[in-house]
Amino acid sequence: MGYKLSFETVNSLFNELRKEYKIYAPKRFPKAGRYSDTDIIRYAEIKNVEEIVFDEKSDYPAKDVVSPITQTLFYFTEDEYREAKVHDKKVLIFARPCDINAQMNQDKIFLENGFEDTFYKRMRDKVNYVMMECSSSEDTCFCCSMGTNKTDNYGLAARFEDGQVLISVKDEKFAPYFEGKEEAEYTVKFIEENQTKVTIPTIPNKEVLNKLKEHEMWNEFNKRCISCGSCTIACSTCTCFTTTDIAYNENGSVGERRRTAASCQVAGFDEMAGGHDFRKTTAARYRYKTLHKIHDYNEKFGEGHMCVGCGRCTERCPEFISFSATIEKVNKAVKEICGGECNA
Ligand code: SF4
Ligand code: SF4
Known part of the structure; x- marks a missing residue:
């Protein structure tokens, strides 16, 4: 089942969804790029559909919602510590197929690698995806060669077209949000070919x-x-990270431990x-x-x-x-x- 929604209708849908979910999507930050007068597109919480950058690849990936570049793990004093709290809402992320597949790879590292990372898991368990269709492939993309151009790990799919949004409801738990909305034919499409192609070598021994x-x-x-x-x-x-203790004052026993992406x-x-x-x-x-x-x-x-x-x-x-x-x-x-x- 598909629906065709105006931006205005999507925004009232977001208002309903935000009672239960925090919504994240690629968002433009003007003049915050690494060169003068350039923008950066990265994941952030959004309130309106107009904030979503749907026609350009984000500079930073969707994984930043689940495992941010830096995050506080716990707070400590001399003789006790308290784990950093996490909000109690569920999370809805607008992400492209490669980013959704990337999260599956991250799951293997953080959850199936001999131990379970609790800080990752508590966020990951909240996540639902809105798969954002790619209207075209950018010249650095080679997802088709890596087999990551397609996914069925999403609850909703969205195509941005002519100032409207086509939405496909795959996960029935979202169906009540769409009752009474304008129905439309919508078959989800994936990119089938990239300009850039690679062959992954087989290393036999x-x-x-x-x-x-x-x-x-x-x-x-x-x-x-x-x-x-x-x-x-x-x-x-x-997925690599390092940890740092931040002391709040001259008493080095009071502060917080953060983990930060390492390279x-x-x-x-x-x-x-x-x-x-x-x-x-x-x-x-x-x-x-x-x-x-x-x-x-x-x-x-x-x-x-x-x-x-x-x-x-x-x-x-x-x-x-x-x-x-x-x-x-x-x-x-x-x-x-x-x-x-x-x-x-
Ligand atoms: S192309 Fe591969 S190595 Fe490069 S950023 Fe994407 S996932 Fe990482
Ligand atoms: S570490 Fe090397 S390969 Fe990576 S971005 Fe910097 S210069 Fe490029």
């Missing part, structure tokens, strides 16, 4: 993997990558007690990220790849390093190592 890790292709990134970490902070699927691309990320560092060069760190996205995650969980092909890393990189081009370079290197003997 540890021997090939070890040779790939030593391949000269990585040296290029010692010169090009400046280890800024922008790519991982914008990534739809990166494997930044020097010192791997440093351990005693000063040992697993990945000392920029190239080693870039190789680590790349293989995690297109090989290691798959090897650990046995299905899919961590990278969903959103292309945000490419767009955020100040050195114009393209992740899809990197994947193609890995593909070529694997073919070279295998000498045509493996299906790269």
Whole structure:
């Protein structure tokens, strides 16, 4: 069943929904971009449909609603602590198929990786998705190559068209909100082809993997990558974080513990007690990220790849390093190592 709603009707629907849900969507923040006079589009709570940026990809991913770039975990004094509270409403997120699939990958890391992250889970359990159809594919997107251009993990689907919104109700719990609304034919569509295509190489065994890790292709990134970490902070699927204690005053025993997104691309990320560092060069760190996205995650969980092909890393990189081009370079290197003997 589909419905065709004017923006005015959507806004009164939002008023009803907001009694039970907080609604999040990609929103434009004028002049808040990284260069002069540029905007930034990131996820934030919204009240009106006019606030939703539906015709451009957001600079930062939908995951920021569930696992924000920084969040307080608990407050402490000398002899006790209290967990940070979370609001008691459910959450409705307008997200594209790649972002919804990215959240499924995050679930594996935070919930199915030998322990359950309670701070992630308490937000994740609240989430319902409004799948936002992509009207076109942007030039850095390669979701079709990654198999993340489609999803059925949503309660509602929305298409923005001619100043109106077509909505499909998939989850019956939302049906009462649409009683009496104008019905319309609406079949959900997904992007079927991107301008950018990649082939994920098949790395057949540890021997090939070890040779790939030593391949000269990585040296290029010692010169090009400046280890800024922008790519991982914008990534739809990166999950690493660090924790910091913030003391409120000169009494260092009173304060709060926060976790903040960390980047494997930044020097010192791997440093351990005693000063040992697993990945000392920029190239080693870039190789680590790349293989995690297109090989290691798959090897650990046995299905899919961590990278969903959103292309945000490419767009955020100040050195114009393209992740899809990197994947193609890995593909070529694997073919070279295998000498045509493996299906790269
Ligand atoms: S590695 Fe790049 S393309 Fe892949 S999910 Fe992360 S930001 Fe998107
Ligand atoms: S954004 Fe570009 S320069 Fe910065 S760490 Fe990532 S790949 Fe390197």
